Amino acid sequence: MEQVLATVLCAERCHLGEGPTYDPRTDTAWWFDIREGLLFEAVIGTGEVRRHALGRMASALGRIDAHSQLIVAEDGLYIRTVADGTLSLYLPLEADNPATRSNDSRVHPSGTFWIGTMGRKAERGLGAIYALHRGEIVRLFPNITIPNAICFSPDGATGYFADTDDNVLYRVGLDPQTGLPRGAPEVLLRHSGVGGLDGAVVDAEGRIWNARWGSGCVDVYSPQGEHLRCISVPASQASCPAFVGEGLSRLLVTSAWQDMDAAARAADPGHGQTFLLDVGARGRAEPDVLLSI
Template sequence: MEQVPTSILCAERCHLGEGPTYDAATDTAWWFDILEGKLFEAHLVSGQVRIHRLGKMASALARIDAEHQLIAAEDGLYIRSIRDGAMTLYRPLEADNPRSRSNDARVHPSGTFWIGTMGRNAEAGAGSIYALHCGEISKLFANITIPNAICFSPDGGIGYFADTAKNELYRVALDPATGLPRGAPEALLEHRGIGGLDGAVVDADGLIWNARWGGSCVDVYSPQGEHLRCLHVPARQASCPAFVGQDLSRLLVTSAWQDMDEAARAADPDHGRTFVLKVAAHGRAEPDIRLARS
């Protein structure tokens, strides 16, 4: 396992840290503690971290513009005002199913937003992946237990996602102009060994950076599924990465202490913390979400 310079961005322990993203315009990283209903805001240069209590479980964020964000939450998609934190329901999503919640999500280069849902107790096959395209929600894939690793090739022609319960990463051909599938998903790789496939992001070279839940690491794969690198993360349950910094050369990684008893937490002293790894990557900026046709 490769050791790289690593720092703690936030020492606050997340019960289930997830959904990191980075706003290059303000040099600000955002991420969630899903189970505690918290949104974290960290200004990278100053190191200042603010915690916003959302009053509901939420898992992912997309930038609309300089003043607004779209939040994927347990019962729908909300527009959030950055200035005062006010949240307004934009579209319901599985709001009639109290046993489900949102999980992994990411914005396609076209501005289409993919959102995963899952059972609150990871019930088998209870999850789905949806697309918000120009204001309309459609279901893309169903019968997923834990949807994760949603990310896209730099040209937008390939989408990736995983079912952590099966430890399989899939690829699917997409229309680059819309971010919608052109065919059925195909298995790209199956992880064997310690841990499971969790959140992922693709860099400017098309490499897939995947946090390995239970493996204390981030794995790097080629678009063909070849395992290229394994980078140590100082928490056992690494959950999701995002490229950060003005040159997008560093990797923010969230973690979690979900389902860890007292002994497991004691053996994992940095459980639930949020880290920045100096990985010398060629990252990509996250695109803004597109809510309407131009």
């Protein structure tokens, strides 16, 4: 396992840290503690961190413009005003199903937002992946247990996603103009051994950076599924990466202490913290989410 310089961005321990994203225009990273209903905001250049109580479980966001964000929450999509944190419901999503919540999500280069849902107890096949496209929600892939690793090639022609329960990473051809599938998903790789495929992001060269839950690392894969690197993370339950900072050259990685007893937490000093890793790579800026044509 490769060791790189790792620093703690936020020492607060997330029950289930997830959904990091970064706005280079303000040098601000955002991520969530899903279980505790918290949104974190950090200025990378200064290290200043703020936390915002959302009043509901939420897992991801997309930037709409300089003043507003789209929050993916347990019962739907909310527009959040950055200045004061006000939330207003944009569209419900599985709001009539109390057994599910949102999970991994990411914005396609076209502005279409892919959104994952799952059972609150990870019930098999209860989740799905949807697309918010031009103001409408379309179900893309049903019967998923734990949707993760949603990310896209730099040209928008390929989408990736995983079902952590099966430890399979899929790829699917997309229309780059819409972010919608052109065919059926195919298996890119099957992970075997310790840990599970969790959140992922694609760098400027098209490589897939995947946090491996339960193994304290981020794996790097080629677009063909070749394993290129395995980078140590100072927490066993690494959950999701995002490129941040000047030149998008550092990797923010969230983590969690979910399902860890006192002994496991004591043996894992970094549990739930959020880290910055100097990985010697360059990311891409996340696109804004497009709410209408």
